[in-house]
Amino acid sequence: MLRVRSDPPHGDIFADGAGPRPILGARHAVAICIGIVIGAGVFRTPSLVAANSADAFVFAAAWIAGGLLSIVGALCYAELASAYPGVGGDYSYLKRAFGARVGFIYAWARLSVIQTGSIALLAFVFGDYLAEIVDIGPRGPVLFAAAIVILLTALNRAGARQGAGAQLWLMLLEVGGLLLITAAAFLLVPPAPASAVAAAPEGSALGLVMVFVLLTFGGWSETVYVTAELRGGRRRIAGVLVASLALVTLLYLLVNLAFLHALGLGGMAASDAVAADAMRLAMGDAGAVAISLIVAVAALSSANATVITGARTGHALGENTPALGWLGRWDGARGTPGNALLAQGAVALLLVVLGGLSRDGFAAAVEFTAPVFWLAMFGVGVALFVLRRREPGVDRPFRVPLYPLTPAIFCATSLYLLWSSIAYTGVSALAGVALLAVGAALSLFIRLSPNGSPSEKEFAR
Template sequence: MDTRERRPGRADPVSPRTTLRARDAFAITIGVVVGAGIFRTPSLIAGASGTEFVMLAAWLAGGALSIIGALCYAELATTYPQAGGDYTYLRRAYGPRLAFLFAWARVSVIQTGSIALLCFIVGDYMAQLYDLGPWSASLYAAAAIIVLTAVNWIGTRHGATVQGWLTVAEIVGVLVIVVAGLLFAPGDVAPVPGAGGDSAIGLILVFVLLTYGGWNEAVYVTSEVRDARTWMPRVLVLSLVAIAVLYLLVNLAYLRVLGLGGMAEHNAVAAELMGRVFGAPGAVLMSAIVIAAALTSANATMITGARSVYAVGRDFPTLGFIGRWDARSGTPRAAIVTQGVLALALVGLGAFARDGFEVAVEYTAPVFWLFFLLVGIALFVLRRREPDRPRPFRVPLYPVLPLLFCATSAYLLYSSLAYTGRGAVVGVAVLAVGGLLLLLLRPAIRTEEILP
């Protein structure tokens, strides 16, 4: 191995280059988290909350728990600044087979479920504009998946500038809700009180933390951020503080105009608020903003998800048909189609449920929290196994905060199984299929994946 010191300014042509600034990483984190969920999950959270205090406290608790998780990820990201993110941490702690199971879960459950739930948001808000009947949301969701799959199959390029402007548009849409609800709500608006009763805390936290979800995706760009060992902890924590404040203001606006009962009654809660404040034009405008935000997030998820499908095809020779890259279009076409079919199947499952979006959440949540728990445990495993490895950032109050992160993840794993329906069962069953594949298939270990 060449041990010569690398000269400044010389880049490894294989490794990712450090081209991102701290503010770019901050924008990416905000853009990933502040998607379309804040326009949809408040309705479900309000329905499970017995009082307004419980609902608002849950949003604050969700922000605090996310920050604790971010501190744990900050230690892992600065200690192992490879591009693989969770895959790298799991592989180091548990070996290649569990890491490949994570890759399978990301392909078949986590990313696919995210695409489906984002497209159900498109469907809920499109149904406000033009109702197609009882299956409106599912039909619009399926149409969105088909169109986005076709666009990505043909081949598309998404510049950082375009994505940045779309992120700005999403945040502007959230701020419009805050301003409309807190400053311009007419005096004759009568919020609907909640029904009272007990609160389903576990279910509430599943949806709250889903809405905060995505911040961990920031670790996938750690290797591309300048001075990442210094800046990534700050990026993760400060972005979540900003998001928590924004989410709290949005929910205060919803409560002021709609009340807890009104929030629970309306799936398209943002459009309902704008309609009450500004009339029909306001509702149409907000629906358009939410649809654009959801399509943007779904398309971005489809792009990254297809690359995950492609990677699994490369790692498992038996599944090599999805691990082919089409040079002409510059896209993994087979992976894109496979992902689209899986997302459509999930939409089909949701079509026969009372709430397709909720089914998509149920499908994704247990698997998501399982691997979050495993990453939290990996922090302890790697500290014990590699005690002399330099750790530029260490989780404060160790081991208390990592234990709290693991306990929260375990509780959310339990809650996502105990308080949800058949969607969770299907998600776990798909993960189990991946476990069977591990018994039958031998993963191919590539040279570049061997970690020092």
């Protein structure tokens, strides 16, 4: 067995081709990061941020702060990914730091609701907006959503290059759409009237502002799941994350300043669809069609990226759980976790069917994952401290700067947002606790491997 301390000449992790191989370029990883971050949120949360901002300066500064805090977290993840570059991501870091049982509980949450629920929700967003353009009847959104889950699963099952290649084009279309909105709002719409410039009556609530902003930045951590498949991944993952988030921050700032120009802070706060309202002012009915296409593409890009990264968790869990070993089989010919992709697609498709029967209930079921998400982020931040102390000899091609201050800021931010998300969701947060309890109960009856997966063992030495 190979004992790897740094990237081999060609970046290979497994010499025998039995597991993930570095076949993706930096542009593919950037496309995954940007695609998964810029989903449908940027078309909805700006109005919520505006409603809780004291003035335009606070509104704009919040988006810059969100980008900087996300980069702080990305630096912490980059160190862990460079030291332990398997396909398990958060799951591997939590398991390594706190034990196989904690890792299983988190992987269970990702597979049962977090990732599959995100795929289903994004598929519904795609279906809703495509149905605005192509009317095939009242069941159109559900049919479109189901079709896109099947299509994306099949595309990524066909090969890693096919899925990543499609992601690159989707990301370019998505970024182009945001730039189109920005240009149209600035160039075709006169500045908002003075009556719309003032803040909304709700006043300022900085904590809630940052919850919404960081929710819109969410998803960048998923990029570490392809570190093992990224050429030179151990050295390049930090640059990929920072560059991606810097670009996202710039795009978010530009598009939100464009909304502010067209609608004003009060106008944004009063709008349920700021992008649609801005495009309607700029282009009339044609603007409404354009925004539907842009949102559909954004949802599709985020859904495809989520399919790519989510299946890697299933693969890593299967490698470490004998009873779920079928999930851990890697298709060497296609370069994909084939069985994990099929299992993930089946659960997401089931959620689409259930969501079609009760859309309100489905949306609530997805919302309760926020506390689980921020709890995991806090856990990963703590894991960085634990693994630095416990495994000082592990090669770390990238070390987080200003340690321990940087991870301490990340942990404090995650803990605050965990508290805020529980306070904001109220009773719904109990559903997330129940989900974790089910995973904890299952972990008591399933035999877990304490030794780690083959890819983890390679970098443990």
